Every structure is written in structure tokens, then in C-alpha cells.
Amino acid sequence: MNISVIGTGYVGLVVGACLAETGNAVKCADIDERKIEGLRKNILPIYEPGLEPLVERNQKEKRLTFTTDLRDAIENAEVIFIAVGTPPGEDGSADLKYVLQVATLIGRHMSRELVIVTKSTVPVGSAAKVGAAVAKEAKFPFHLCSNPEFLKEGDAVEDFMRPDRVVLGVESPFARRVMSEIYAPFVRTGKPVLIMDISSAEMTKYAANGMLATRISFMNEIANLCDKVGANVDFVRRGIGSDSRIGQSFLFAGPGYGGSCFPKDVKALVRMAAESGVRLDVLAGVESANDRQKSILVSKVRSALGDLKGKRVALWGLAFKAGTDDMREAPALTIIAGLLESGVSICAHDPAAMDHARGLLGNRIDFAETNYEALEGADALVVVTDWNEYRHPDFERVKRTLKQPVIVDGRNLYDVERMRELGVRYHSIGRPSA
Numbered sequence: 001m002n003i004s005v006i007g008t009g010y011v012g013l014v015v016g017a018c019l020a021e022t023g024n025a026v027k028c029a030d031i032d033e034r035k036i037e038g039l040r041k042n043i044l045p046i047y048e049p050g051l052e053p054l055v056e057r058n059q060k061e062k063r064l065t066f067t068t069d070l071r072d073a074i075e076n077a078e079v080i081f082i083a084v085g086t087p088p089g090e091d092g093s094a095d096l097k098y099v100l101q102v103a104t105l106i107g108r109h110m111s112r113e114l115v116i117v118t119k120s121t122v123p124v125g126s127a128a129k130v131g132a133a134v135a136k137e138a139k140f141p142f143h144l145c146s147n148p149e150f151l152k153e154g155d156a157v158e159d160f161m162r163p164d165r166v167v168l169g170v171e172s173p174f175a176r177r178v179m180s181e182i183y184a185p186f187v188r189t190g191k192p193v194l195i196m197d198i199s200s201a202e203m204t205k206y207a208a209n210g211m212l213a214t215r216i217s218f219m220n221e222i223a224n225l226c227d228k229v230g231a232n233v234d235f236v237r238r239g240i241g242s243d244s245r246i247g248q249s250f251l252f253a254g255p256g257y258g259g260s261c262f263p264k265d266v267k268a269l270v271r272m273a274a275e276s277g278v279r280l281d282v283l284a285g286v287e288s289a290n291d292r293q294k295s296i297l298v299s300k301v302r303s304a305l306g307d308l309k310g311k312r313v314a315l316w317g318l319a320f321k322a323g324t325d326d327m328r329e330a331p332a333l334t335i336i337a338g339l340l341e342s343g344v345s346i347c348a349h350d351p352a353a354m355d356h357a358r359g360l361l362g363n364r365i366d367f368a369e370t371n372y373e374a375l376e377g378a379d380a381l382v383v384v385t386d387w388n389e390y391r392h393p394d395f396e397r398v399k400r401t402l403k404q405p406v407i408v409d410g411r412n413l414y415d416v417e418r419m420r421e422l423g424v425r426y427h428s429i430g431r432p433s434a
């Protein structure tokens with residue numbers, strides 16, 4: 001099938017590469033010329049495990065092409081996925097500007113009956129707006145589909161190739177047939193393709209992210225309480241996660257959620273509810289709990305080191321989570337701002353996000369080539385992102401290199417008993433200190 005994906009970011013690039021991998025002829029289009037120029041040479045604008053070989057192989061076999069010519073991408077497509085950004089507007093609602101720009105172009109340049117798929121996360125009612133923008137210019141029939149994306153950055157290729165489910169909001173048998181055909185290779189193990197109305201599909205994406213963000217904020221608040229009353233959130237997590245009604249995933253306490261999705265989608269959902277005259281008190285609480293949580297590591301560094309003025313801290317991890325270079329809304333940014341404000345100097349390391357961080361932070365902090373280098377002359381190590389390579393470091397070397405043996409662990413990576421044996425002054429989230 002001839003498929004075009006408009007918007008070649010974290011989502012569009014993964015979608016395009018995976019759809020090419022199953023034999024479709026895919027054009028990925030973007031207005032960012034540098035990005036497209038790089039992609040043509042297999043230089044990826046993002047770090048995403050497993051993506052590069054897919055892009056390279058499918059480009060070589062000519063199933064995947066990259067273009068800035070949106071008109072060409074639209075004219076030849078049987079199916080167009082819209083995967084441009086939907087950043088929060090000033091009032092927190094999702095800004096549909098880019099989605100609607102693309103919809104207008106699709107209407108103008110389409111040259112046959114086609115399916116228009118919204119992959120971007122958009123509030124309920126957006127498909128109707130997309131439909132209206134296309135219809136203004138269209139000379140051919142078209143079919144709308146809302147196909148929210150549930151991939152996780154860091155596991156995006158795996159998630160797209162083997163989804164837990166595919167959600168398709170459709171309103172015509174034509175769209176249903178075409179979309180079911182496209183997704184058939186990805187659900188051969190029997191994972192469900194859930195066909196529903198468009199509004200429900202749009203809502204499903206927000207509800208999923210709202211629920212996941214809720215679990216994270218809930219556990220963070222329980223962890224903060226554990227800290228105060230002397231309980232250990234590791235035990236509590238296992239204790240509740242073993243209940244089949246609750247399950248184990250998304251129950252790790254940490255420095256707050258970040259990334260391009262949870263913060264903006266929770267905001268947009270709260271806003272959508274307010275516009276509909278409905279109260280979403282739980283989610284409003286989730287959002288403020290997360291804002292507070294992002295500063296928790298600064299408080300922990302302060303209680304570990306006392307007066308922070310003139311102190312130096314090594315920061316392990318900048319990306320909002322392991323497996324990605326994405327720094328959008330990353331807790332590291334809040335932590336860095338808080339530490340700098342308190343007069344701390346910082347040397348940071350991240351296996352993937354240092355280029356992005358340099359762009360955002362310039363020379364306000366130092367960057368180290370290796371995680372051990374970051375420790376030199378530092379009064380404490382602060383672990384912010386749960387990268388695999390930080391999980392089992394050479395603790396003797398860490399202790400030897402730091403000026404004081406202090407670790408503040410925002411991801412609960414290390415064993416409290418082991419830290420005690422090593423003589424490290426160790427603080428984590430919701431667990432006893434050593």
C-alpha cells in the first residue's frame with residue numbers, strides 16, 4: 001500500500017519505518033529540511049533502540065523515502081498518517097495548529113479517495129475539525145480514522161511491531177477495511193484490534209496516559225509518606241503489585257514523570273474536562289503532585305549536604321527516562337534549575353541526551369564524557385535517570401572519586417544494605433537512608 005506519514009518525529013519516524021518493514025511503500029514527510037536531509041543519509045534525529053537498522057534497510061530496499069515535498073507525499077498516498085506535534089497551548093489544551101495545517105494541505109493536494117489517519121494525540125472532537133479542514137479543499141471522497149499511538153520512547157519499535165492492542169476509531173467500512181489490513185501483520189499473535197467510534201478512540205489515548213500518570217503520582221506520594229513514617233516503598237510496591245487487580249507495572253517511585261506525553265496529555269485532559277463542565281479532580285491532583293515531585297531530589301540533596309552554596313554535584317542521567325534522548329519536561333531540568341539556584345555547580349552525564357541537554361542548558365552546567373568523570377570533585381552523586389549502565393557501577397570507584405561518599409538516588413537503583421556496608425551516605429525515594 002502507498003502510505004505517507006506527515007511529521008517525522010519520535011512517532012512519525014517509528015510508524016513510517018515499521019510500516020515499510022511490513023512491505024508498504026512509505027513516504028515520510030516533514031517541514032524540517034535538516035532532519036530529512038540527515039534521514040536520507042540514515043542519520044537519525046533521535047535516539048531510539050532498533051530504529052536505525054530499520055530505517056537503513058527499508059531505505060536501501062526503496063520501501064522508505066524521506067521528503068520535504070508534502071504535496072508529493074499527499075498526491076501519491078492511499079493512506080496518510082498525520083503525526084505532527086500537538087503541543088500544549090497557553091491554557092493547557094492541545095494545540096491543533098499543525099494538525100489542521102496538514103489537513104488543509106491534504107484536502108488541497110489529494111488526488112484520489114483515501115484514508116486520513118490521525119496518529120497525533122488530539123482531544124475528542126478533533127477528527128471533525130480535521131474532516132472540515134480537508135473537506136474545504138477536497139475534490140475526492142476521504143475517510144477519517146483516529147489511530148492513537150501507545151508506543152513508549154525507548155521501546156518504540158518493539159511496541160509498534162508487537163502492540164498490546166491497536167485502537168481504530170473509524171466511521172466507514174472503507175477505513176475499517178484499509179486500516180485492519182495495514183495492522184494485520186502486527187497482531188498475528190492475536191492481540192486485539194479494537195474498532196470503535198472516533199470520539200472513543202481519541203478519548204482512549206488520553207485516558208491511558210491519564211491512568212499511567214496517576215499510578216506514577218500515586219506511588220510517588222506513597223513513597224513520600226513512607227519516607228516520613230519509616231516504611232519502605234519497595235516492599236509496599238511488591239505488596240500491592242502482586243494483587244492481580246493492581247499489577248506490577250508503573251509502580252516505581254521516582255523524581256516525577258516527564259517526557260512529551262504525560263505532562264501535556266494530563267493538562268489537555270483536565271482542560272477538555274473543564275470545557276465540558278466536568279471535574280477531573282483526580283487528574284488535577286496528579287499534575288500538582290508531579291510538579292512537587294520534580295523538586296524532591298533538590299530537597300534530598302539539601303538535607304544530605306546542608307548548605308548548598310559552593311557545593312558541586314554529579315548528575316547521572318538527563319533524559320526523562322532511560323532508552324531515549326528526549327528531554328522534553330525532563331525532571332532533570334527542574335532539578336538542575338533548583339540546584340543552580342541554590343549555588344550548586346553541576347557536572348552531568350547521559351549516554352544519549354547530552355547533545356539535547358547542551359542545546360537547552362549551554363554552559364550553565366558541565367558535561368562529562370563518562371559517568372565516572374562526572375564524579376570528579378563532586379560532593380554528591382545524584383542519580384536522575386534509570387539507564388542500565390548506572391544500575392551496577394563500581395561503587396568503590398564512585399566512593400573514591402567523590403569528595404564525600406554521598407549518593408542521592410532518584411530511581412531507587414541501589415540496595416540500601418549494600419550502601420550501608422560500603423559506608424555511603426545514601427538517600428533514595430521512600431526507603432530508609434543509609
Ligand SMILES: NC(=O)c1ccc[n+]([C@@H]2O[C@H](COP(=O)([O-])OP(=O)(O)OC[C@H]3O[C@@H](n4cnc5c(N)ncnc54)[C@H](O)[C@@H]3O)[C@@H](O)[C@H]2O)c1
Binds near residue numbers: 011
Ligand atoms: N513521543 C511519544 O512518545 C508519543 C507517543 C504517542 C503519541 N505521541 C503523539 O504523537 C504526536 C507527535 O509526537 P512526537 O513526539 O513524534 O513529536 P515530534 O516533535 O518529535 O515530531 C513532530 C514532527 O512534526 C513535524 N511537523 C510540524 N509541523 C509540520 C507540518 N506542518 N508538516 C510536516 N511536518 C510537520 C516537526 O518538524 C517534527 O519533526 C503528538 O501529538 C504526540 O502527543 C507521542
